[in-house]
Amino acid sequence: MANETGGYTLSSGNVFADAGLPDADERLVRATLMRRVTTLIKERDLTQREVTDLTGVPQPHISLLLRGRMSSFSLERLLHMLTALGSDVTISYRPSNAATGHLTIVSDEVAAPGHAWPESRPTSAVGGSIHALSSLALLDCRSE
Numbered sequence: 001m002a003n004e005t006g007g008y009t010l011s012s013g014n015v016f017a018d019a020g021l022p023d024a025d026e027r028l029v030r031a032t033l034m035r036r037v038t039t040l041i042k043e044r045d046l047t048q049r050e051v052t053d054l055t056g057v058p059q060p061h062i063s064l065l066l067r068g069r070m071s072s073f074s075l076e077r078l079l080h081m082l083t084a085l086g087s088d089v090t091i092s093y094r095p096s097n098a099a100t101g102h103l104t105i106v107s108d109e110v111a112a113p114g115h116a117w118p119e120s121r122p123t124s125a126v127g128g129s130i131h132a133l134s135s136l137a138l139l140d141c142r143s144e
Contacts, residue, residue: 030070032105033078038066040085055084 009018016024016031041051041062048062057065057077064072065081079089 026075027070029105030073030075030078033075033082034065034068034070034073036087037078037081037085040082040087041066044085051085055081057081 011018014024014028016027021027046054048059048066051057051062052059055062061072079091082089
């Protein structure tokens with residue numbers, strides 16, 4: 001939940017949790033992955049048709065992705081798109097010392113000259129927490 005401070009509300013770092021939406025942690029992860037897929041498409045100056053050819057995702061769904069329509073994209077589908085667009089994705093897990101595990105997205109990518117990656121903002125959520133660091137290179141799931 002957000003904290004009230006002197007006339008404004010401090011974010012928890014997860015806009016979905018702050019809005020009280022269900023599955024806020026998963027929504028944040030999907031939004032982060034969608035942002036990376038969209039960035040890859042723009043960096044490579046790909047047309048929607050070219051993205052369809054590379055990923056197998058129908059063109060109308062690519063249009064939805066580029067317009068930020070999260071409901072059409074599962075984590076699995078986004079991970080597939082990342083690999084099809086030339087990103088290596090590693091998924092690892094290990095026991096947690098906490099009662100509830102954590103989901104973490106980490107990137108090994110280097111920001112382009114003159115561009116800095118956004119800072120990490122830990123996010124508390126029901127059933128765990130999420131730490132989103134720029135884009136995806138490692139998806140680290142820690143469970144009990």
